[in-house]
Amino acid sequence: xxxxxxxxxxxxxxxxxxxxxxxxxxxxxxxxxxxxxxxxxxxxxxxxxxxxxxxxxxxxxxxxxxxxxxxxxxxxxxxxxxxxxxxxxxxxxxxxxxxxxxxxxxxxxxxxxxxxxxxxxxxxxxxxxxxxxxxxxxxxxxxxxxxxxxxxxxxxxxxxxxxxxxxxxxxxxxxxxxxxxxxxxxxxxxxxxxxxxxxxxxxxxxxxxxxxxxxxxxxxxxxxxxxxxxxxxxxxxxxxxxxxxxxxxxxxxxxxxxxxxxxxxxxxxxxxxxx
Ligand SMILES: Nc1ncnc2c1ncn2[C@@H]1O[C@H](COP(=O)(O)OP(=O)(O)OP(=O)(O)O)[C@@H](O)[C@H]1O
Ligand SMILES: [Mg+2]
Numbered sequence: 001x002x003x004x005x006x007x008x009x010x011x012x013x014x015x016x017x018x019x020x021x022x023x024x025x026x027x028x029x030x031x032x033x034x035x036x037x038x039x040x041x042x043x044x045x046x047x048x049x050x051x052x053x054x055x056x057x058x059x060x061x062x063x064x065x066x067x068x069x070x071x072x073x074x075x076x077x078x079x080x081x082x083x084x085x086x087x088x089x090x091x092x093x094x095x096x097x098x099x100x101x102x103x104x105x106x107x108x109x110x111x112x113x114x115x116x117x118x119x120x121x122x123x124x125x126x127x128x129x130x131x132x133x134x135x136x137x138x139x140x141x142x143x144x145x146x147x148x149x150x151x152x153x154x155x156x157x158x159x160x161x162x163x164x165x166x167x168x169x170x171x172x173x174x175x176x177x178x179x180x181x182x183x184x185x186x187x188x189x190x191x192x193x194x195x196x197x198x199x200x201x202x203x204x205x206x207x208x209x210x211x212x213x214x215x216x217x218x219x220x221x222x223x224x225x226x227x228x229x230x231x232x233x234x235x236x237x238x239x240x241x242x243x244x245x246x247x248x249x250x251x252x253x254x255x256x257x258x259x260x261x262x263x264x265x266x267x268x269x270x271x272x273x274x275x
Contacts, residue, residue: 005029005069006174006206007053012066014048014057021064022048024230028223030174035200035207037217037238039253040227046210049227050178053208054093055083070174089119092167096179099159102151108162109147115166134165137202138195157188164196171203178210189213193220214257218242226250 007030014023023045030036038046051057053068055078068075070086078086087093103111112131113124120127128147135143138161151159160180167175177196181189197220200207211217217224217238224241226234226249234247245251 004031006032006034006071007208008067008069009049009053010067010069012049012052012068013064014045014052014061015064016048016058016061020230022061022230023052025066026227026230026232027066028225028232028235030206030208033200033204033206034223035197035209035221037221037224038208038210038227039212039214039217039224040233042212043229044227045230046227047178050093050176050208050210053176054087054091055080056087088172089170090172091174091176092170092172094160094164094167094175094177094180096183097160098163098167098180099151099154099156099161102159102162104151106150107147108149108151108154112147112162112166112169116169119170130169131165134169135162137168137199138162138165139191155188157184157192160184160188161192161195164192164199168199168203168205172205175199175205175207176210177207179212180209181216182212189216196220214242214253218257226253 009026009028011025011027012023013021013025015021026049028036038049040046052063055075063076102108109128109131113127116127116130117124131147132143135146140146140158140161146154146158146162154162164180180196181192184192193216196207199205209217209221221238223236224238225232226241226247228249234241234245234250241250242254245254
């Protein structure tokens with residue numbers, strides 16, 4: 001059976017030890033090829049949801065009720081082995097500083113090739129070509145130069161784009177991106193966000209994007225969820241949430257975004273200019 005929803009989060013609550021739940025009774029669905037944004041204040045539980053979907057909650061933390069269905073399977077029943085199998089293959093993740101995880105003492109190209117070959121049984125040459133293809137897709141035209149660089153020779157934005165390229169080369173069905181652009185300056189943020197939106201077009205990846213920036217969510221997402229104190233206080237299509245919010249907190253968030261239409265991310269149909 002083909003799953004229409006790639007991810008179905010049903011009434012989950014998540015606790016860290018004996019503390020009050022960090023996430024309470026949250027439900028959200030991600031359809032095939034859909035980009036879902038999660039916004040909300042610091043500490044509202046956004047990353048906790050992402051960790052739960054990845055099976056990466058810290059020791060002592062647990063999903064205390066509800067289900068997380070990934071393509072018709074309840075992943076909360078997965079064994080550790082099964083988790084490892086899907087992480088990095090069918091699900092990929094990018095954090096705020098994924099670029100910072102590149103090893104400083106090895107050239108980017110070697111690291112990229114090793115990562116690819118740990119997933120696919122292909123030759124070094126084939127892996128190299130795959131990496132170059134993906135780096136170009138991230139709008140770094142001189143892919144050979146990037147491959148030949150040590151991480152310290154690249155800017156933060158370039159490293160983050162390399163990290164996204166590494167995540168995407170596995171053609172994951174679901175990409176979980178937790179503040180992937182927050183550490184970058186605004187212009188670079190806009191570039192990376194545009195390129196992530198392109199990736200969905202090219203690879204049909206569904207994306208869950210956690211961001212503080214409602215402007216980014218408005219540019220990129222089909223649906224937006226707003227979290228406050230562990231609860232999902234607003235959920236709807238981008239147009240509903242931006243133009244017709246029901247929740248007071250969403251309205252406050254919206255009023256704090258200086259200029260949604262003219263923001264650096266462009267309007268809804270912002271053309272990809274490749275700059
Ligand atoms: N390892 C942990 N141990 C105990 N409590 C935690 C842990 N990680 C998060 N929490 C608590 O869970 C709640 C939700 O945290 P979470 O990191 O999911 O928020 P967030 O929305 O991602 O915030 P931010 O925007 O700052 O990244 C917070 O109250 C936080 O203090
Ligand atoms: Mg977080």
